[in-house]
Amino acid sequence: MLARLFLILMLLVGGARAQAADWVGAAAGPGSFPLAADGAAARIVTDPADHAVVQIAATDLRADIARVTGASPGGTAQVWIGTLGRNAAIDGLVASGRIDVSRLRGAWESFLIQTIDRPAPGVRQALLIIGSDRRGTAYGAYELSQAIGVSPWHWWADVTPLHRDALHVSPGTRRFGPPSVRYRGIFLNDEDWGLVPWAAGTHAPDEPPLGPKSYARVFELLLRLKANLLWPAMHRITRPFNADPANAALADRYAIVMGSSHAEPMLRNNVGEWTAPVADFDYAKNPGGVGAYWRERVATNARYESVWTLGMRGIHDSGMVGPTSMADKRATLERIFADQRAMLRDHGIERAPQVFMPYKEVLDIYRAGLTVPDDVTLMWPDDNFGYIRRFPNAAERARPGGSGIYYHLSYLGAPLSYLWLSTTPPALIREEMGRAWDRGARMMWVANVGDLKPAELATDYFLRLAWDVEGTRARPIDDVVAQWADENIAPGQGARIAPLFAAYHRLNFARRPEHLQWYLPGEKAHPSPLDIAQADARLAEFARLEAATDALTPSIPAARQDAFFELLAYPVHASAAANRRVFAAEAHDRLRDTDLAGATARGRMAWAADAQLRALTRRYNRDLAGGKWRGMMAMEPADGQWRSYRMAAPLLPSADAPLPGPRSGATSPAPAPTVAPIIVAPDRFAVSAGWRKVDGLGRQDGVLASDGSGAARVRINLPQGSWRMVVDILPTYADADGGPLRLVVAVDGRRQRIDIPRTTGDRDWADAVLDNRITMPVPTRLDGGAHRIALEGAGEPLLVEAVRFLPERMLDGSLH
Structure with a gap:
């Protein structure tokens, strides 16, 4: 009973989204607040002295109410949105004792939403959204947006809000926060095949990708998901984030904390910003040149809220240039730590959060006795495939800098990349990140989300877990996914949709669509270990999943058909077609000498699957939302780049062979009887x-x-x-x-x-x-x-x- 009461308390106080809509309804009740009624929306009021992000969130809330109801401001009620100490009207209510903010003072990113009668002369009723700090206030405004039916993915996944005639907020006080994990965010990575082509050719062709127009959409999404940290895209194809000063200024307006990956110390994008020879990126031989390169970024960005990545690796995801022995690597890194921290101290930001990531070969240097300053966060990596390599021990848990986790939902690298479809099960995220939480990794969580689409569900679940670890992981995955589907695909259909996501993750967990070859690059090609019957059984499961997904189509509101395709139908049909293409081609090769008719039929199946994949992807890029996502979706393998890390293009049998009839007297050999495991x-x-x-x-x-x-x-x-x-x-x-x-x-x-x-x-x-x-x-x-x-x-x-x-x-x- 005690555990149940604790869970209920967490859902109410922590702001779990399962309860979000319960306190906003279409009908008025005793003491309820009329957010929108009779065609008039409550007036939204902020203080000009408040932070820029508060004004941004208030503007978005005003637009969200109009999206849902069509109402225009004009009601007698008001919504007051403000940060403690930055909103005179709210501070006046606090001073008079009319509201209790004792739990907000000094809290990190917390907020309350409260109804109040007659807060000021001429104001009959108000809804207060009060934040402990600038992000807390913004989160409060977006929490209300979600409660009225505007998904965080309304723009990024075309989750069009469904109309409601009126909106009434139940009376009372609702408190949210603080978050479980202090810094929670994403890493846009391997953007060559989606984000950059889309931004350059469709979304913002007038600015070098990625620029402020694209990042503004990312920042809004992060706030709606209650995230606060971004590692920006950093491949050579992308203009470095800080090369355009407008990007950092925009991040500050949105109150987004900027960081950088394990390969980009001191907020420097090496592949785009280091212009000297690679050999000169050697701190042992060229400390002056490298140090000046880092100091320049400290000088330009010291005024912004940032997490500073310390240490050094190669120019791009490679080992450090210069030192060869482990002792020299350790000594060089410790010298680098001291010099980088001195740069921060010289600019008055020595207390800014700092992080060191023992990623790949750097973990070996750490294991060899590397000394990291105690106030620096140790950010432990997974193995790039969702399995965390190392957890903090007792001594590391006692460090004031704490620990974090860098986690992959997408990856370019050995043994084979997975860049196309998002197939990491939410349950694996829950188990690994929950285990990290239990072992003290609570300061910073960052997920590599690749091109962001189509990783909407996994990204959402990762960040929801980071906001409220205990409340989120206490819920069965199907319940979370059903609620998410109700909010983002079709209200009332979540119970039908959750099993489809479960089957999708189960089938692709056995083998991701990007891993449908059982040999590694550079090796001799060979088929899968599945015989034809086993492969056919797998394909039959995919076919049932496709049929069940298609059966949902009539139940999806017209306004959500694009979201349905992006979030569920495309991943399901694309992964099924990818499997048909591979296994039908394998069956063709195995049957070619003994059953020509059967082989030819399988060959045609492989070609049909390939054609379906191309048609599905063409629809994604050209038809969805009037062409909004043109350039975003590239099925694997998209091109010949990074061949040593990517599966080969499937070899399909000839498409022109006629389908012969059975030859007189010729029979296919019967399969050998087997005893199933x-x-x-x-x-x-x-x-x-x-x-x-x-x-x-x-x-x-x-x-x-x-x-x-x-x-x-x-x-x-x-x-x-x-x-x-x-x-x-x-x-x-x-x-x-x-x-x-x-x-x-x-x-x-x-x-x-x-x-x-x-x-x-x-x-x-x-x-x-x-x-x-x-x-x-x-x-x-x-x-x-x-x-x-x-x-x-x-x-x-x-x-x-x-x-x-x-x-x-x-x-x-x-x-x-």
Whole structure:
């Protein structure tokens, strides 16, 4: 009961979006506030002395009310929006004791929304939106916008608000904040294939991409999502953010904190701003030149709210130039820390937030004893595929600078990139980021969202989790997604849509659309390990998903059809077609010598899938919202760039071969009989303390999570024969830095511990992140009959997807 009361309190106080619309309705009630009624909207009032972002948010709220109701300002009621200490009218109410702001004073990014009668002469009723600071006030205005039916994605995903004749706010006080994570934001990255072509050719062709017109839309989205931090796009194709002073000034108007990635120390975009030879980007040999380059940015941006990235890597996502030994690398970085912090001190911003990211090879330098100043945030990376490599230990948790997480929802790099469709399950975000939170990474969370579209759901969930960790992760994923679908696709259809997203994430978790080749660049091409029947079963699941998605179309309001296509229909149909294209082409090659008719039919299926993919993408780029997104969507592989990190273009069979009839006397060979593996899904296990069942993740509609203790037990009855057991786990990392994943497996009471080493970058790691699975063989042969199986924690957390029993003679070829 206590836990339930705590959850309700978190939803009310923390401002969870599930409750947002409950306090705004179409009908007036006792004491309710008429935000819009009888064609008249309440007047929105701010103080000219307040921050620029407050004026921006107030203007957006005024426009949002008009979008929803069509009403024009003219009502007798007023909405007062202001920041404590910056709004004279609100400060007067505080001074007179009419409102209680004790919980707002000194709070970070917090706000309240409160009705009040007769706050001033001639004002019958007012709705107060009061922020503890400038962002808190802006968040309050956008919270009201969302409560009346304006999605944060109204512009970025064409979520057109649905009409409401009137809007009445229930009386009372609602408090929101402070956020769970202090700095919460996104990284626009690998923008070559979407954001830049779209901005340059469609959205803002009159300015070098990306410029203020594009960033203004990004900043508004961040505020509506209650985020506060942006790492701007930084590839060579993009004009560096700070090369145009208008960008930084605009970020300050929107109260967005600007930072930069692990490869861009001191807010410098090296690929666009370092014009000297690459060899000169060597602090050991050229400290004067590199130091002057950094000091220039400190001088221009010291007046803005920024997070300063410390340290040094190469010009673009590569190792530091110069030092070769680990000792020299460590000493050079420590010297760089001291000099960079001196630059900040010289400009009076030594207390500005600073961050150091031990990303890729830099993590090895940190492990070798690198000393990082205690007030600098340590930002731990994932392995680029959603699995966090390292968590803060007890000593690191005690540092005043705290810890953060840099997390990927999109990635360009080895072993294969994923830049096209967003397929990271929200449940994986919840498990990994929740685990990071529990281990003290609470200062800064940044998600690499690539081109932002089509990562709307994943981005939204990541930031909602960062705002309210406990309240968000307490809710089942399907509930969160259903609510999100109600808000962004079709009201009342969320319960039908959530299972479609679940199936989409489950199928693509087994293999992302960008990873539908089972060889790495530079290797000899070879087909998938799925035989034709297995591939057909996968394609049948995609076909059912497509049919269910199409069946929704009549239930989607006309104003939301574009949003429906962008958020659900395109990802579903595109991923299904990508699978058909690959597996039909494989089937053609396998049948070509034995079943020409069947091979030809499969070849035509592959070509049809390819044509469908192109048609879907053409519709996205040319037809949606009157051509608004032209240039945004590029299906993988988009071109020949970065070939060492990207899948090859599919080789389709000839499209011109006639479809022959069966030859007299010729028959296709019958498939060899096989004994299917027996899969024991997580829901069959009985769990004790230390284990829990996790929804929304894995191939079996859930996984088992172990905190390193307790046991999960199941009884099975195997058919006659000789069997081997494997345990499938997700490729997470141990709490102990660099340690193996461990599991104790007991078979009929006989216990054995299995250790799985985790070395980021090796072939086992590559196979694991492409499969989203590690297979742990259990070295015990089992005969047919009844058996007792227990999975016991061995000190390290892990996620178990399933237990499989394989006929012994199939073991070597059946680990997929």
